[in-house]
Amino acid sequence: MSQPDFSHDGIRTARGTAFRYLFMLCALLSILTTVAIILTLLVDAVDFFAQVSLVDFLTGTRWSPTNEPIAFGVLPLISGTLVITIGSAMVALPIGLLTAIYLSEYASDRRRAYLKPALEVLAGVPTVVYGYFALVYVTPAIDAILPVDLSTFNALSASIMVGIMIIPMVSSISEDAMSAVPDSLRQASYGLGATKFTVSTSVVVPAALSGIFSSFILALSRAIGETMIVAIAAGQTPRMIDLTDPAGMFLDSIQPMTSAMVQIGTGDIVGQGPAYKSLFAVGLTLFVITFVMNLISELVASRYREVYR
Amino acid sequence: MAADTGETPADGFGRVSRTKDVVFRLLALAATLIGIVSLAALLLNVAVDAVGWLDWQFLTNPPHPNPYEAGFLPALVGSIAIMLMIALVTFPLGVGAAVYLEEYANDGYLTRFIQLNIANLAGVPSVVYGLLGLGLFVGLFNIGYGNVLAAAFTIALLILPIVIISAQEAIRAVPDSQRQASYGMGATKWQTIRNVVLPRAMPGIMTGTILALGRAIGETAPLIMIAAPTTVFGLPNSFFSKVSAMPLQIYNWASYPQTEFQYGVVAAGVVTLLVVLLTINSIAIVIRNRYQQRT
Amino acid sequence: MTNEQMTSSETEPTDDQTAPTPGTDGLADTADSGGETTFDRTLLEARDLSVYYGEERALADVDIEIPEKQVTAVIGPSGCGKSTFLRCINRMNDLVDSARVEGELCFDGKNVYDDDVDPVALRRKIGMVFQSPNPFPKSIRDNVAYGLKVQGKQENVDEKVHTALERAALLDEVEDQLDSSGLDLSGGQQQRLCIARAIAPDPDVILMDEPASALDPVATSKIEDLIEDLAEEYTVVIVTHNMQQAARISDKTAVFLTGGELVEFDDTDKIFENPEHDRVEDYITGKFG
Numbered sequence: 001m002s003q004p005d006f007s008h009d010g011i012r013t014a015r016g017t018a019f020r021y022l023f024m025l026c027a028l029l030s031i032l033t034t035v036a037i038i039l040t041l042l043v044d045a046v047d048f049f050a051q052v053s054l055v056d057f058l059t060g061t062r063w064s065p066t067n068e069p070i071a072f073g074v075l076p077l078i079s080g081t082l083v084i085t086i087g088s089a090m091v092a093l094p095i096g097l098l099t100a101i102y103l104s105e106y107a108s109d110r111r112r113a114y115l116k117p118a119l120e121v122l123a124g125v126p127t128v129v130y131g132y133f134a135l136v137y138v139t140p141a142i143d144a145i146l147p148v149d150l151s152t153f154n155a156l157s158a159s160i161m162v163g164i165m166i167i168p169m170v171s172s173i174s175e176d177a178m179s180a181v182p183d184s185l186r187q188a189s190y191g192l193g194a195t196k197f198t199v200s201t202s203v204v205v206p207a208a209l210s211g212i213f214s215s216f217i218l219a220l221s222r223a224i225g226e227t228m229i230v231a232i233a234a235g236q237t238p239r240m241i242d243l244t245d246p247a248g249m250f251l252d253s254i255q256p257m258t259s260a261m262v263q264i265g266t267g268d269i270v271g272q273g274p275a276y277k278s279l280f281a282v283g284l285t286l287f288v289i290t291f292v293m294n295l296i297s298e299l300v301a302s303r304y305r306e307v308y309r
Numbered sequence: 310m311a312a313d314t315g316e317t318p319a320d321g322f323g324r325v326s327r328t329k330d331v332v333f334r335l336l337a338l339a340a341t342l343i344g345i346v347s348l349a350a351l352l353l354n355v356a357v358d359a360v361g362w363l364d365w366q367f368l369t370n371p372p373h374p375n376p377y378e379a380g381f382l383p384a385l386v387g388s389i390a391i392m393l394m395i396a397l398v399t400f401p402l403g404v405g406a407a408v409y410l411e412e413y414a415n416d417g418y419l420t421r422f423i424q425l426n427i428a429n430l431a432g433v434p435s436v437v438y439g440l441l442g443l444g445l446f447v448g449l450f451n452i453g454y455g456n457v458l459a460a461a462f463t464i465a466l467l468i469l470p471i472v473i474i475s476a477q478e479a480i481r482a483v484p485d486s487q488r489q490a491s492y493g494m495g496a497t498k499w500q501t502i503r504n505v506v507l508p509r510a511m512p513g514i515m516t517g518t519i520l521a522l523g524r525a526i527g528e529t530a531p532l533i534m535i536a537a538p539t540t541v542f543g544l545p546n547s548f549f550s551k552v553s554a555m556p557l558q559i560y561n562w563a564s565y566p567q568t569e570f571q572y573g574v575v576a577a578g579v580v581t582l583l584v585v586l587l588t589i590n591s592i593a594i595v596i597r598n599r600y601q602q603r604t
Numbered sequence: 605m606t607n608e609q610m611t612s613s614e615t616e617p618t619d620d621q622t623a624p625t626p627g628t629d630g631l632a633d634t635a636d637s638g639g640e641t642t643f644d645r646t647l648l649e650a651r652d653l654s655v656y657y658g659e660e661r662a663l664a665d666v667d668i669e670i671p672e673k674q675v676t677a678v679i680g681p682s683g684c685g686k687s688t689f690l691r692c693i694n695r696m697n698d699l700v701d702s703a704r705v706e707g708e709l710c711f712d713g714k715n716v717y718d719d720d721v722d723p724v725a726l727r728r729k730i731g732m733v734f735q736s737p738n739p740f741p742k743s744i745r746d747n748v749a750y751g752l753k754v755q756g757k758q759e760n761v762d763e764k765v766h767t768a769l770e771r772a773a774l775l776d777e778v779e780d781q782l783d784s785s786g787l788d789l790s791g792g793q794q795q796r797l798c799i800a801r802a803i804a805p806d807p808d809v810i811l812m813d814e815p816a817s818a819l820d821p822v823a824t825s826k827i828e829d830l831i832e833d834l835a836e837e838y839t840v841v842i843v844t845h846n847m848q849q850a851a852r853i854s855d856k857t858a859v860f861l862t863g864g865e866l867v868e869f870d871d872t873d874k875i876f877e878n879p880e881h882d883r884v885e886d887y888i889t890g891k892f893g
Contacts, residue, residue: 003712003713003714004711004712004714004729005725006711006714006716006720006721006722006725006726006729007720007721007722007725008720008722008725009722009724009725012497012722012724013722015497015499016497016498016499019498019499019502020409020413020498022405023405023406023408023409023412023413024409024413024414025405026401026402026403026404026405026406026408026409027405027406027409027410027414027423027473028423029402029406029469030406030423030426030427030430030469030470030473031422031423031426033430033441033466033469034426034429034430036441036444036445037433037437037438037440037441039444040440040441040443040444040445040448041437041440041441041444043444044444094340095340095343095344098336098337098340098341099337099340099341099344101337102334102337102338102340102341103341106334106337106338107341115341115345118345119341119344119345121345121348122344122345122348124523124524124586124590125348125527125583126526126527126528126529126556126582126583126586127527127529128527128529128556128559128560128563129527129556129559129579129582129583131560131563132355132559132563132575132579133351133354133355135563135571136563136571136572136575137351137354137355138351164344164347164348167344168344171341195327195329195330196330196334197329197330197333197334200333201333218432221432222432224434225432225433225434225435225436225437226434227434227435227436227529227530228529228530228556228560231530231560232560232563232564258434258436258530261436261440261530261534262436262530262533265439265533265534265536266533266539279440279534280440280444283436283437283440286434286436286437287433287434287437290432290433290434290437291429291432291433293432294428294429294432294433295429297432298425298428298429415701416701484738486734486736486738487738487740488699489696489699489732489734489738490732490734490738490739490740490798490801491740491750491754492696492699492727493694493696493727493731493732493734493802493811494727494728494731494732494750494751494754494755494801494802494805495724495725495726495727495728495729495730495751495754495755495805496724496750496751496754497724497754500754504740504750504753504754505740508741509741
């Protein structure tokens with residue numbers, strides 16, 4: 001009795017294998033990208049640190065890459081970034097959290113259906129546009145309304161714009177976490193006679209805490225990396241900030257890391273000098289900070305995904 | 310009267326005070342709306358300012374130091390040229406990676422590592438991608454400073470994670486019963502992907518890719534890093550032409566001190582950029598609505 | 605003796621000579637010498653077939669011989685492994701990462717789990733119809749032609765599409781709308797479209813995984829009529845949770861009970877009138893399951 005032939009077809013198998021590896025290559029490209037980012041930053045940063053000591057870079061309190069006396073202390077830039085981060089956090093975290101609560105607990109399906117895309121628009125506006133808004137509309141408006149002495153370039157308007165931009169990041173991830181809270185928990189609380197306010201604040205938010213935390217970190221990481229808003233509206237004055245003096249922090253010009261990178265990038269500095277190479281040292285610092293924050297956010301988020309699965 | 314329990318026993322069960330609840334509800338609604346309303350007000354402002362400036366001459370002239378003669382054409386064409394190149398690069402790579410991760414890869418360490426890596430890449434600041442482009446395309450591959458290719462490759466790497474993630478979602482949304490039906494007919498994996506999975510996922514993939522291109526067209530910082538000129542007077546005529554882009558030109562003009570620039574020319578540029586962006590996103594939404602699949 | 609048993613099984617339902625472990629050793633001999641008989645030739649034969657999903661055993665040492673060009677029904681309570689068994693035949697379990705198969709499953713004497721067997725080539729001999737209708741979002745014509753296309757059978761496509769639709773008793777209803785979407789059809793029509801799609805490349809075996817469970821009674825009865833007709837040309841293996849359905853349409857019935865164990869396999873009439881095992885009787889009469 002002749003057996004049926006189910007043997008492998010050489011061409012078919014070869015083609016299948018070829019496609020498999022082709023697609024795999026595409027996926028591996030993402031790992032290559034990460035490796036390339038790290039190598040690009042490292043190679044030139046190493047050059048930079050051959051000329052400027054790592055300790056001076058990390059502990060120096062003066063940043064002046066082109067004007068004498070030259071100094072490459074990154075702390076003024078980090079404190080500039082810190083100001084923007086604190087300012088935008090004060091805008092985006094409470095607003096984003098309340099938005100998430102509203103969308104998850106209060107809004108009807110219909111209302112949610114048009115509020116969510118409208119919120120996403122906030123994250124879709126090009127940041128150069130936000131920067132322009134901060135400079136030509138927000139700063140003059142605040143100057144006119146509040147009895148404060150606001151510089152043309154200041155951290156306040158920039159922080160507000162960065163904050164508005166990252167609201168949807170906080171609200172959508174937090175809302176996902178809140179929607180994942182099982183209804184049985186809400187029912188249990190309602191069954192005890194709780195109002196919606198009590199249920200939202202004492203049941204839903206605590207249960208979704210890790211998701212909310214993850215959204216906060218991710219949004220702040222985005223604020224730290226935000227470039228054009230601060231480059232246009234926050235100024236180019238690298239200076240150490242005094243956390244006890246909010247007016248000094250926000251009303252005057254500052255310079256975050258990203259803004260300093262743009263300044264070097266648009267300048268005429270080229271070649272092998274430390275001024276140009278400092279671009280990569282600052283870039284590496286920025287990359288490490290945001291990378292660690294994104295990683296933490298991802299790990300926290302994967303934990304909450306497991307809790308309610 | 311913000312107590313959770315009220316006490317008027319005469320009303321049978323009494324009433325629980327809702328004051329706190331109502332106040333909180335309104336506060337949450339206000340929070341939801343404040344960002345949207347602020348943006349709407351700003352957009353209204355810029356639209357009003359652009360009136361009188363955004364005209365045919367603005368759209369067809371090259372930039373000029375005189376605000377009344379300044380135009381946006383090289384930046385507009387530059388942006389579109391860069392965007393088309395980005396689409397050509399990211400679409401096949403993004404879909405390929407998504408197909409691998411959804412259809413081929415098993416749930417091993419490598420897959421999870423790639424997945425985590427893609428999520429992380431999506432969070433890397435765009436200015437860092439600019440340094441990558443500077444080191445890799447301008448430096449190592451010697452493509453040249455600030456031309457169409459260098460700009461497109463740099464921003465392509467930036468939006469690739471977004472394209473991959475949205476393509477993965479579209480592929481994941483294809484019901485497994487469709488794959489089973491195909492495999493059951495003796496189709497190979499590649500035949501199943503090509504004839505069943507990709508056609509069905511294509512509207513979703515297109516939507517995601519186009520939305521990512523919308524993100525790409527607004528990117529500024531990476532272009533600055535690869536030393537794209539902020540102002541270009543001629544149109545790009547090859548892959549190696551120096552190129553500017555709309556956001557870059559806006560950034561440049563925003564630093565001009567004259568009011569005619571600040572509240573006129575730049576406003577016109579911003580409105581043009583936003584209109585192009587809106588058009589791109591509308592195309593994506595039209596595709597999504599037209600091809601929304603029945604199950 | 606074994607040959608007699610096989611041939612008689614069609615006409616004489618009550619044959620008590622089967623060994624206590626039903627449908628196994630006694631019949632296995634038939635397969636070896638079974639090449640001579642044209643009727644009742646064993647086409648599919650499982651030997652010690654076990655399937656594991658991770659640590660969990662879904663199918664336990666199944667021995668069965670499925671005759672050619674008859675309808676074999678596979679029944680049992682949910683979770684008993686009947687679908688798993690069906691998916692072993694065309695190696696659809698290969699698509700489940702955690703699935704592991706032990707033992708043999710022979711198609712016409714060839715173990716389909718041998719290393720040199722390409723599951724893709726195997727599936728081209730075996731059509732499959734699924735629990736809920738799953739036509740592709742393509743035209744009716746392209747749906748039926750799909751198997752021809754992927755198998756590279758590009759000649760006379762229109763003719764084969766017509767024949768398949770006719771055999772699936774769908775041609776009259778869709779003849780003038782072959783270019784409209786398969787999704788525009790009713791549920792029952794969609795399932796017949798899927799049957800047409802399965803038979804268009806002319807396989808030897810058709811596997812059906814509860815093909816009528818998502819359909820209304822009228823559509824179900826059409827499918828049942830169709831299945832009986834199909835057995836004239838194809839070997840049909842059908843999984844169903846509906847015992848009346850199995851009794852109505854099948855020649856042979858295999859009863860799986862908990863733990864993926866094949867408890868009894870015999871002529872359908874025998875199973876429903878005088879089963880060997882008390883557990884099977886309990887299940888059939890509704891005392892269990």
